[in-house]
Structures are given as C-alpha cells and as structure tokens.
Amino acid sequence: MPPLPIARASRLPDTRTDTVLKIYGQARSRAFRVLWLCKESNIPFEHDPVSVNVPNAKAKEDWYLKLNPNARVPTIDDDGFVMWESAAINLYLARKYKSPLWPSTPQGEGRMLQWAFFIANDIEQAMVGLLQQRVALPADKRNAALEAEYDAKVQDRLKVLEDHLAANRFFGGDRWDMADFMVASVVFTFTGMKYDLSKWPKLEAWLKASAERPAAQEAIKLRG
Numbered sequence: 001m002p003p004l005p006i007a008r009a010s011r012l013p014d015t016r017t018d019t020v021l022k023i024y025g026q027a028r029s030r031a032f033r034v035l036w037l038c039k040e041s042n043i044p045f046e047h048d049p050v051s052v053n054v055p056n057a058k059a060k061e062d063w064y065l066k067l068n069p070n071a072r073v074p075t076i077d078d079d080g081f082v083m084w085e086s087a088a089i090n091l092y093l094a095r096k097y098k099s100p101l102w103p104s105t106p107q108g109e110g111r112m113l114q115w116a117f118f119i120a121n122d123i124e125q126a127m128v129g130l131l132q133q134r135v136a137l138p139a140d141k142r143n144a145a146l147e148a149e150y151d152a153k154v155q156d157r158l159k160v161l162e163d164h165l166a167a168n169r170f171f172g173g174d175r176w177d178m179a180d181f182m183v184a185s186v187v188f189t190f191t192g193m194k195y196d197l198s199k200w201p202k203l204e205a206w207l208k209a210s211a212e213r214p215a216a217q218e219a220i221k222l223r224g
C-alpha cells in the first residue's frame with residue numbers, strides 16, 4: 001500500500017458525509033480521547049455524553065447496549081458504522097478523515113502503532129488501577145498493597161517514555177504527530193489525577209505542552 005497522503009483536514013472534505021459523526025460517552029471518561037482527536041483533526045461531531053458508573057447509567061440502557069455490548073464508553077456512530085475501543089476509534093477516525101496528525105511514511109505509521117500498543121498494553125492498566133486506588137474508590141475499598149504494585153509498574157513504564165524523550169523530541173518523527181497523540185491522550189489521565197511526574201522531567205514537559213495545544217484545550221473545556 002502506498003504511504004497515505006498527509007494534508008490538512010480542512011482541505012479534504014471529500015471523505016465527509018452529510019451525517020455528522022456521533023460520539024457517545026461523557027467527556028470525563030475515555031471519550032475525552034476521541035473528542036480531543038476530533039478537535040486536532042477538524043472533524044465535526046455531535047456529542048452524546050452517555051453516562052457510566054452512576055445509578056441508572058445510560059450506558060446500561062438497551063438502545064446503547066445495541067451499539068456497545070460492553071456498556072462502556074466511548075462508542076462512535078460514523079454514518080452508520082458503529083465501533084468502540086478508544087484507541088481503535090482514534091486510529092480509524094484519523095485515517096478516514098485524513099488527520100494532519102497522520103504520519104506520512106509507513107515507518108511513521110509503524111512507530112505510531114508501536115506506541116499505541118505499548119500504551120494500551122503496558123501502561124493503561126496499571127495507570128487506571130492506580131487511579132482507582134488513589135482517587136476513584138471510596139477510602140474503605142482501597143488496598144495499599146495493590147496501590148503500591150500499580151505505582152511500581154507505572155514508574156517502571158514511565159521510565160521508558162522518559163528515556164525516549166531524553167533522546168528524541170517527539171514519539172513520532174520530527175513533529176508532534178499521531179504517535180504523540182496516542183501517548184498523550186492516555187497519559188493525560190496522570191494530569192487529571194495530579195500524579196507527580198517530576199521524576200520524569202522530559203515527559204512532564206512534553207505532556208504539559210501536549211495539553212496546552214489549542215485542540216486539547218478545546219476538548220478539556222468539554223469536560224466541564
């Protein structure tokens with residue numbers, strides 16, 4: 001397959017349809033990652049902030065279970081094409097709508113996938129476990145041993161990110177691209193939980209700069 005062309009989304013209305021993309025999921029959830037990608041890529045969307053983890057969560061209603069049998073968010077409906085899993089959704093949308101973040105070479109795409117899989121397989125689970133133990137669970141449900149275990153795992157993996165950024169400005173190529181987005185959209189959770197990143201100064205600075213991007217700021221506003 002030839003390398004995918006890279007172009008600004010605003011110049012490429014050819015893949016658009018009259019039906020606006022629908023994003024389901026409250027903005028203070030993994031749906032944030034999809035909202036951020038759409039802002040980075042100029043993709044118009046309608047947002048239905050389907051709730052989770054509350055009594056009578058909308059994600060448990062029959063109409064939503066038909067879209068996503070996991071009763072989780074996010075889910076998208078792109079002109080009748082329904083899919084779930086935030087990382088898969090973002091890779092799909094970025095490619096389909098020719099996001100300016102999409103890498104311009106097969107190697108760039110490979111690097112993007114490397115970081116996307118690393119983040120999903122090696123960081124996300126420990127990060128979310130830590131979030132549960134430190135922030136989300138009521139105090140009497142927390143487990144100090146489990147928290148320490150997740151924290152050790154997180155610290156081990158953050159070193160990989162720090163070492164990479166000590167030798168390279170970005171996770172992608174010579175600019176903040178889709179590889180950077182796939183990392184930032186997940187590790188942004190550390191900012192939300194006020195995790196102290198000062199032991200990883202390159203990562204801390206890179207994440208701060210990522211969250212200061214205008215598109216990120218617009219998406220952050222949607223979190224209310």
Ligand SMILES: N[C@@H](CCC(=O)N[C@@H](CS)C(=O)NCC(=O)O)C(=O)O
Nearest residue numbers: 029030052053072073074085086087
């Ligand atoms: N791997 C999935 C995880 C989705 C997920 O667990 N979403 C959370 C919100 S951030 C959720 O819907 N939780 C409700 C539940 O598990 O009941 C993804 O990345 O989309």
